[in-house]
Amino acid sequence: MKSTMMRTPLNLSHFLERAGRLFGGQEIVSRMPDKSLHRYTYADFYRRARLLAEALTRAGLQPGDRVATLMWNHYAHFETYFGVIAAGGVLHTLNLRLSPQDIAYIANHAGDRFLIVDDVLLPLLEQFRDEVDFERVIVVPLNGKPVADGMDDYEAFLGTATGDFDYPEMDENDPCAMCYTSGTTGRPKGVVYSHRSQVLHSLVQAMPDAIGISGHDVLLPVVPMFHANAWGVPYTAAMLGVKMVFPGPHLHPDDLLPLLESEKVTLSCGVPTIWLPMAQMIAANPGKWKLQKGLRLTVGGAAVPESMIRAYAQLDIEVLQGWGMTETSPLATLSRITAQQRHLDADARFKVQAMQGYPLPLVDVRGIGDEGEVPWDGKSVGEIQVHGPWITGNYHGVPVSEESFSADGWLRTGDVASIDELGFMKISDRTKDLIKSGGEWISSVDLENAIMGHPSVQEAAVIAVPHPKWSERPLAVIVLKAGQKVGEDEIREYLGKHFVKWMVPDAYAFVESIPRTSTGKFLKTALREQFREWKWDD
Numbered sequence: 228m229k230s231t232m233m234r235t236p237l238n239l240s241h242f243l244e245r246a247g248r249l250f251g252g253q254e255i256v257s258r259m260p261d262k263s264l265h266r267y268t269y270a271d272f273y274r275r276a277r278l279l280a281e282a283l284t285r286a287g288l289q290p291g292d293r294v295a296t297l298m299w300n301h302y303a304h305f306e307t308y309f310g311v312i313a314a315g316g317v318l319h320t321l322n323l324r325l326s327p328q329d330i331a332y333i334a335n336h337a338g339d340r341f342l343i344v345d346d347v348l349l350p351l352l353e354q355f356r357d358e359v360d361f362e363r364v365i366v367v368p369l370n371g372k373p374v375a376d377g378m379d380d381y382e383a384f385l386g387t388a389t390g391d392f393d394y395p396e397m398d399e400n401d402p403c404a405m406c407y408t409s410g411t412t413g414r415p416k417g418v419v420y421s422h423r424s425q426v427l428h429s430l431v432q433a434m435p436d437a438i439g440i441s442g443h444d445v446l447l448p449v450v451p452m453f454h455a456n457a458w459g460v461p462y463t464a465a466m467l468g469v470k471m472v473f474p475g476p477h478l479h480p481d482d483l484l485p486l487l488e489s490e491k492v493t494l495s496c497g498v499p500t501i502w503l504p505m506a507q508m509i510a511a512n513p514g515k516w517k518l519q520k521g522l523r524l525t526v527g528g529a530a531v532p533e534s535m536i537r538a539y540a541q542l543d544i545e546v547l548q549g550w551g552m553t554e555t556s557p558l559a560t561l562s563r564i565t566a567q568q569r570h571l572d573a574d575a576r577f578k579v580q581a582m583q584g585y586p587l588p589l590v591d592v593r594g595i596g597d598e599g600e601v602p603w604d605g606k607s608v609g610e611i612q613v614h615g616p617w618i619t620g621n622y623h624g625v626p627v628s629e630e631s632f633s634a635d636g637w638l639r640t641g642d643v644a645s646i647d648e649l650g651f652m653k654i655s656d657r658t659k660d661l662i663k664s665g666g667e668w669i670s671s672v673d674l675e676n677a678i679m680g681h682p683s684v685q686e687a688a689v690i691a692v693p694h695p696k697w698s699e700r701p702l703a704v705i706v707l708k709a710g711q712k713v714g715e716d717e718i719r720e721y722l723g724k725h726f727v728k729w730m731v732p733d734a735y736a737f738v739e740s741i742p743r744t745s746t747g748k749f750l751k752t753a754l755r756e757q758f759r760e761w762k763w764d765d
Contacts, residue, residue: 236399237426242465243309247273250442250468256490257301258475258482260347260369265302269468272306274390279310281388283341286363290315290395291402295339295361297321297330297348300452300473303367303381307343308404308452308461315395317419318404320453325409327354333407333415334359336624343381346370347476399423405623406455408553409744417623418553420456424617428556429463431587437561438494438525438547442467445490445519449474449483449497450528455557458496458527458549480505488516498528498747499535502546503679503686506538507708523547527557529748530654530672533581534680540577550583550652554638556617560584560592560652567649581676585650590615593637594646605647608655612637660751662691662701669701669730671751677725678703678718683711688741688749689732692761701732702761704754706741734761 251270259265283294294311296318298304311318319337321330330351334342335358342361344352346368356364366374367381374380399422407415433440440446440460446469448457456462464471472490474483478501487495502524509516520543527549536546551557562584564576571579586592594601594609601607614637621627631639643661644654655661655670662669671689678687685708691699707713715735722731742753 236397237423238397238399239309239403239422239425239462240313240394240397242426242429242462243273243276243313246465246468253468253470255302255305255471255473257473258477258486259301260476262477262482267302269465272302272309275385276306276310276313277392278385278388278390279306280313280394281390281392282384283311283314283316284392284395285387286341286384288314288316288341290397291317292341293317293319293337293339293405294341294343295319295321295334295337296453297323297342297344297352298367298453299323299345299347299476300448300457301369301475302473303343303345303369304452305461305471305473308456309465312403312422313392313394315397315401317402320404320406320456322407322409322451322453323348323351324451325415327351328358329415331355331358333417334361337405337407337417341365343367346372346374349375397422399426404456406553409454409748416625418619419623420556420617424556425456425459425462427589428459428558428617429466431589432459432558433463433467434588436563436565437558437587438549439523440464440467440469440494442469444494445470445472445492447472447474447483447487447490447492447495449478449495449501455551455553458525458551458557460496480508484508484516484518487518487522491519493519493521494523494525496525496527499526499531500529500686500743500747502526502539503532503535506535506542507685509542510538518542518544521545525549527551530583530676531581532676532679533577534676536580537577546580548580548582548584550654552640554619554640555590555613555615558587559590559613559615559618560586562651565649579651583644583652583654585652586613590618591637592646592650592652594644595633601645603646603648603650605645605651605653608643608645611640611642611644611652611654613640614638660690662689662699664691664694664697664699664701664729671701674701674703674722674726674730674732675749677722678705681713681718681721683707683713684718686741688751688754690751690754690758692734692755692758694763700734701730702734702736702758703732704736704738704741704758706738734763 253269257265343365365379405419523545525547531548548562551559591614596609601609674689685706687705692702694700742750
């Protein structure tokens with residue numbers, strides 16, 4: 228028997244058409260470099276994205292050609308998310324927080340043909356432009372200044388289109404976008420997303436038991452559009468006609484809080500390093516900002532301390548922790564209280580929310596230890612491996628290796644975790660960040676989250692340092708909140724309430740700041756280099 232269903236390919240251009248036809252009056256707001264607000268509608272977005280697609284086609288873009296962007300979060304970047312794809316091109320978002328050398332390497336490795344860049348980022352472009360042979364550089368004039376010779380003005384480039392455009396034929400498995408890993412170990416690697424993968428990812432993350440994005444939401448993506456497709460939320464937003472509020476280059480809580488208030492934001496996405504200081508600001512200024520009742524913050528990129536989840540709960544703000552990677556589009560798991568957990572008391576619920584959560588529909592998760600797959604008992608740990616329709620099966624231009632993929636095709640994430648009976652995952656560490664002391668493993672993530680629960684601590688990172696007797700011991704690197712004074716004895720005593728003695732760090736370093744990756748995670752390679760000459764007292 229044959230299926231009677233229509234063979235309609237899953238295609239992101241359908242989202243663009245849907246946005247234009249159904250949600251034309253919905254608003255899109257962008258904070259500009261000068262902090263003014265740019266406002267227009269989905270009808271404007273639809274028209275301009277199609278003009279961009281036609282202009283790129285007239286400029287010679289062929290199906291599969293890569294179009295790079297070097298841009299902040301704003302309306303024009305949103306246009307490229309659909310205009311490039313509508314032309315049959317592959318959107319390649321360049322991470323502006325990487326070094327110029329890494330950006331050049333990535334652009335060359337991807338074979339980027341065109342570049343669309345914010346004028347405020349032209350100084351960054353000049354640092355590597357001679358190393359990349361872009362055929363055309365198209366400048367978005369956010370500051371309204373004339374574009375230099377040898378480059379195209381984005382608005383003038385759109386003006387080369389007539390408005391008479393037909394979508395090229397595209398298969399659902401055709402590439403639509405690509406993003407490179409941050410390259411904390413070795414060279415960055417490219418992940419190429421398909422139309423099918425991104426459509427399915429968008430549909431699932433909109434489900435009520437996932438993020439639950441709705442057309443009634445007002446969404447502010449703090450997560451950069453140049454990393455992992457801003458967690459895929461621009462695609463979901465267009466699919467549902469969600470009001471979008473883009474923060475531009477202004478990501479400090481001083482700028483985000485007024486925007487959250489004035490635009491009545493109900494959902495925002497970002498890494499913990501954004502939300503931690505914001506919680507402190509709100510608590511220190513009660514009543515100053517009137518945020519929307521039921522505001523949800525989706526958080527990923529690093530483990531979320533339970534103390535932060537509790538702090539926001541006191542402000543009637545829900546924190547949803549997700550887990551994933553560039554390689555997983557990126558959302559793979561999410562921590563929400565399920566029907567089977569509704570009997571839990573408040574303390575038990577916070578512990579669940581501090582986990583990385585259960586796998587989303589269509590995603591399979593397993594832990595692999597030294598003796599094979601580990602049981603889902605909440606205790607046994609192994610390397611997390613994932614499989615699913617929006618999980619990458621290989622890296623662009625790189626041979627498939629056992630280091631990255633299992634023999635049966637699962638992605639090896641490098642995260643070590645346990646999985647409980649309900650499928651909730653709790654990450655212990657990255658494989659490279661685990662501390663082996665006297666033959667026993669210590670989780671740096673667990674120590675970090677506990678230390679950040681101390682009322683005087685702003686943030687903390689834990690690394691292994693060589694030890695003459697125990698091989699390795701944990702060193703806690705701590706940033707205190709402004710005006711606080713705490714010694715290592717107090718931190719050690721505080722940790723002793725949560726950990727057995729041999730797990731508690733013997734060494735502490737109090738610093739002004741902790742180095743970070745381009746995506747806001749602690750850069751432990753830099754910390755290990757900084758403290759590689761650490762000497763123990765006799």
